[in-house]
Amino acid sequence: MSKQFIEAEQLGSEFTVGQIDSSKPDDLYLTSAGFEERTLTATESLDSDYEADWGIIYVNKEYFKRSNSEVTKTHLKEQKESLRKHCENVDVLMGSWLEADEQLYTLRDGFKNFTERNSLNITVDVTSFNRESLLVAFNILYSLSNDISTRVLYVSPEDHGEWLTKGHRLVRNVIGFAGIQNSSKPTLLIILSGFEKDRAVSTIEEIEPGKVLMGIGNPPTKETFLEENLQKQELVLNQQDTDRFRFSANSITDSKNDIKEVIEKYTDEYNLILSPMSTKLSTLGAWSAARESREVQVVYTIPGEYNLKNYSSGSEAMYIDWVK
Structure with a gap:
């Protein structure tokens, strides 16, 4: 798996994102509308010659019920305008980060046009997805065909707000990752920790x-983020009896390998629960x-609220990675 990193200075109008296979259009360009500045960066960086059969924008309906909902509405409008230049069809999927069933059915029904294709070439801008909807979307897409090539675009921010989320509503299992629980084993919780x-x-x-x-993202997407993550993690370590491990925050393949190593080490002794944050x-x-590793259960912790007004600022860099 190769990976490309584009620094902030290159994220101007002269920068373009090429296709996976230039000989034919993508089947799908998938992105998500959100409230952060970096929401638009990847889509607006598409090459003028880029084409996809379908452009799909996923958005959580809760973002339209907050005080700064106009920001998300504006981003959604601009994303639709951008995708109409590249895609034969453009759809908006209105889901929910609160209701798991609604999230699942929205994504499942939104991908129905790809169920009879022998192979799929997909580009996904993962920047503004909440983690649960991203996991569910990939589960559905990878159930549609045995031959899928996915290019992933991720834009990291210049900085984060003083807080990202506050409180929590509940911890729930991510649909499709129930895991295998043995009542005779203790539970091991594996957290890929961030700022929260x-x-x-x-x-x-x-x-x-x-x-x-508690996993620490090293290498990070930005060195100052590593320092902040370590500080936040120390606060958790002071409250809980935990051990540390390292995972890559800037690579899909490397982070997968780091997590697999942990899974293989503990799977015989523990029931495993994985929480990516x-x-x-x-x-x-x-x-x-x-x-x-189907024995692993994946969970998502629903926040009490998002910092919609000051979650992050700017676009620091773009990562281009691949999933096969």
Whole structure:
């Protein structure tokens, strides 16, 4: 698997994203509308010659019920305008980050046009997806064909807000990753930690595992993010009896391999629960590792609220990675 990294200075109008296979259009370009500035970066960087049969924009309906809903509405409008230049068909899927069933059915029905294709070439801008909808979307897409090639675009921010989320509503199993639980084994909770200390602590408290492993994203997508992650993790370590491990925050394949190593080490002794809370690239690494290790349960902690007004700022860099 190859990976391409584009620094901030190259993210101007002169920068373009080429196709997986230039001999034919993509079957699908999938993105998500959100409230962050970086929502538009990848789509607006598409090469003028880029084509896809379908362009699909996923958006959570809850974003339209908040005080700054106009920002998401504007981003959605601009994304539709951009995709109409590249895609024969453009659809908007209105899902929910609160209701798991609605999220699943929205994505399943939205992908119905690809069920009879022998192979799929897909480009996914994962930047603004919430992690659960991203995991569910990939589960559905990879159930449609045995021959799928997916290019992943991820735009990292210049900086994060003082807080990202507050509180938590509940911890729930991600549909498609129930895992295998043995009542005679203790539980090991594996957390890919990020900036959200309270969310990590809430997950630990609700699951009450016998052992906790806190992963730190190193290499990170930005060195200053590593420092902040370490500080947040120390706060969790001071409250909980946990051990550390390292995973790659900037590569799907590397993070998958790091997580697989942990799974293989502990799978005989523990029931394994995996909670990805870091970058979208490492979230897809977790997805890929869990697909190959069906005994692993994947969970998602629903936040009480998002910092819609100051979640992040700017576009620091773009990562281009591949999933096969």
